[in-house]
Amino acid sequence: MRLFACLLLFALFASVSALAEGDATRGEYLYRAAGGCGCHTDRAGGGAELAGGRAMKTPFGTFYSTNITADAETGIGRWSDEDFIAAMTRGVAPHGRHLFPVFPYPSFAGMTRADLLDLKAYLFAQPAVRQPNRPHEVWPPFGWRWPLPVWKWLNLPLSVPTLPPARRDDPLVARGSYLVNALGHCAECHTPRNLMGGLRNGLFLAGSSDGPEGELAPNITPHKPTGLGGWSARDITWLLESGFKPDGDDVQGLMAESIEHGYGHLTLQDRDAIAAYLGTIPAVDRKVSKSSKNKGRK
Ligand code: HEC
Numbered sequence: 001m002r003l004f005a006c007l008l009l010f011a012l013f014a015s016v017s018a019l020a021e022g023d024a025t026r027g028e029y030l031y032r033a034a035g036g037c038g039c040h041t042d043r044a045g046g047g048a049e050l051a052g053g054r055a056m057k058t059p060f061g062t063f064y065s066t067n068i069t070a071d072a073e074t075g076i077g078r079w080s081d082e083d084f085i086a087a088m089t090r091g092v093a094p095h096g097r098h099l100f101p102v103f104p105y106p107s108f109a110g111m112t113r114a115d116l117l118d119l120k121a122y123l124f125a126q127p128a129v130r131q132p133n134r135p136h137e138v139w140p141p142f143g144w145r146w147p148l149p150v151w152k153w154l155n156l157p158l159s160v161p162t163l164p165p166a167r168r169d170d171p172l173v174a175r176g177s178y179l180v181n182a183l184g185h186c187a188e189c190h191t192p193r194n195l196m197g198g199l200r201n202g203l204f205l206a207g208s209s210d211g212p213e214g215e216l217a218p219n220i221t222p223h224k225p226t227g228l229g230g231w232s233a234r235d236i237t238w239l240l241e242s243g244f245k246p247d248g249d250d251v252q253g254l255m256a257e258s259i260e261h262g263y264g265h266l267t268l269q270d271r272d273a274i275a276a277y278l279g280t281i282p283a284v285d286r287k288v289s290k291s292s293k294n295k296g297r298k
Pocket residue numbers: 035179180184185186187188189190211212215216217218219220227228236239245250251252253254255256258263274
């Protein structure tokens with residue numbers, strides 16, 4: 001009897017710890033759905049995968065992405081599951097250090113715990129690289145960490161438009177919402193920001209003239225002609241796989257990278273889900289162009 005109880009306890013413990021470790025294979029898919037974390041690899045500078053050091057130019061200065069490999073000294077190798085979850089969902093690193101929202105935790109906050117742990121398992125299964133983080137070059141007060149709790153209070157959580165009643169129970173749309181808002185973090189680039197760097201929720205996915213690395217991220221709401229109103233769902237699905245737009249042109253920069261290393265690896269069903277969800281969000285009449293910065297603001 002005692003032996004049986006011991007075995008039972010052991011089996012219970014083994015299954016709990018297996019759960020806690022996460023599934024790296026599932027994690028790889030989630031990593032792709034999150035766009036392949038390209039910001040954490042300095043591809044132009046020939047940097048190692050996920051070792052950070054990539055310059056992210058923003059209107060507030062230049063942030064350098066951090067090492068998210070499992071190296072114990074310079075990466076996140078010592079982070080527990082709870083440390084990882086706190087960083088991804090609340091923007092708080094171990095020892096209470098607040099992270100700048102250039103890291104899109106407001107979106108990742110919507111990920112399920114199981115998905116977060118699987119993603120962590122995938123990251124920890126990749127080669128650990130020893131590469132110290134580079135300090136950010138950001139103007140005060142944006143480079144200060146102490147006001148970040150106030151920033152969070154003012155700008156969080158991510159506000160997502162409510163679905164039209166007719167689409168509320170559609171599982172494809174619900175899956176699309178999770179992929180767009182939590183994993184894919186599309187709003188972090190495609191929604192314009194206020195002067196504090198918070199997302200302007202009334203202009204959800206309506207385009208940003210000053211996206212990361214100074215790139216223009218177009219309006220992807222269903223508005224015609226300023227958004228994707230003229231695109232079919234199939235056009236969106238195809239862009240997410242190939243990088244090609246309906247007019248035969250291809251996307252560049254961060255979107256091209258996110259497709260190559262991320263969204264392009266999703267199943268057809270998941271890309272269809274993203275397209276279905278994008279069709280349900282409010283259409284915003286907003287032409288985004290580099291030169292219209294500030295002028296074009298609504
Ligand atoms: C890291 C920033 C970033 C993220 C995250 C991102 N995008 Fe983009 N996206 C861009 C940029 C920049 C462009 C413009 C590329 C170009 O014009 O060459 C773009 C272009 C596009 C286009 C083409 C629009 C047009 O009119 O040409 C679509 C559609 C699109 N993105 C959808 C998405 C979806 C859906 C997601 C989330 C699953 C997403 N993007 C996530 C930066 C991003």
